[in-house]
Amino acid sequence: MVRFVTASAVAFALAASLARVAAAPSEPMLPPQPAVRPAGIPADAVMVSPCIATMGEHWANLKDLPLGPIYGVWQGKPVFTEMMVSVKQLQQGFSYANIHALPGYTIDHIDFEYEPNGHQGFAVPHYDLHAYYVSPAVQATICPHGIPDSAMKPMNR
Numbered sequence: 663m664v665r666f667v668t669a670s671a672v673a674f675a676l677a678a679s680l681a682r683v684a685a686a687p688s689e690p691m692l693p694p695q696p697a698v699r700p701a702g703i704p705a706d707a708v709m710v711s712p713c714i715a716t717m718g719e720h721w722a723n724l725k726d727l728p729l730g731p732i733y734g735v736w737q738g739k740p741v742f743t744e745m746m747v748s749v750k751q752l753q754q755g756f757s758y759a760n761i762h763a764l765p766g767y768t769i770d771h772i773d774f775e776y777e778p779n780g781h782q783g784f785a786v787p788h789y790d791l792h793a794y795y796v797s798p799a800v801q802a803t804i805c806p807h808g809i810p811d812s813a814m815k816p817m818n819r
Contacts, residue, residue: 693719700735702764707733713808716801717742717792728784733764734792736804740764742794749787767795 693709703721710727711720718736726732734742743764747756763769773792780786794801 696738698738700738700740702740702766703733703735709735713805715805715808717808718804720744734804740767741796741801741804742792744793745791746784747789747791748784749789752789761793763793763795769793770795770797 693712695709700721704723706723707721708724709719710722710724710732713719713736714734718734718741721733721735722730728746730743730745732744733740734744745758747758771794773790773794775790775792776787777784777790778787780788796804
């Protein structure tokens, strides 16, 4: 449930940005952009969401939304690349050859999560693929006061 709320929050932010862009293409309503661009993020990407706990800010080229790639950034450095793939695309034989990390980074782990009901911004059954450049231990410390990330499981006490 928490994962759904987080995915919905991110998707809502992305959808709101896209809706604003469609309404006023010359002046998209995006979160305030940082003064310094994160190293390694493609030049055509802009910040599309605030910091999400365990994920960071989300950056993307607006024309690539909602499928991606979407990039997570924390403290000015990339922490993941995300893509979304619909169930329909997979059934039709979707392939994505040559998946690789951003230049200068290596993939530490990959999460491939099913969203059976979709979420705002991509409201069809789909999979979210996150290729993280940081360990799960580091990932757990990202943006501790940001929007909660539903991927974090409660600790057993």
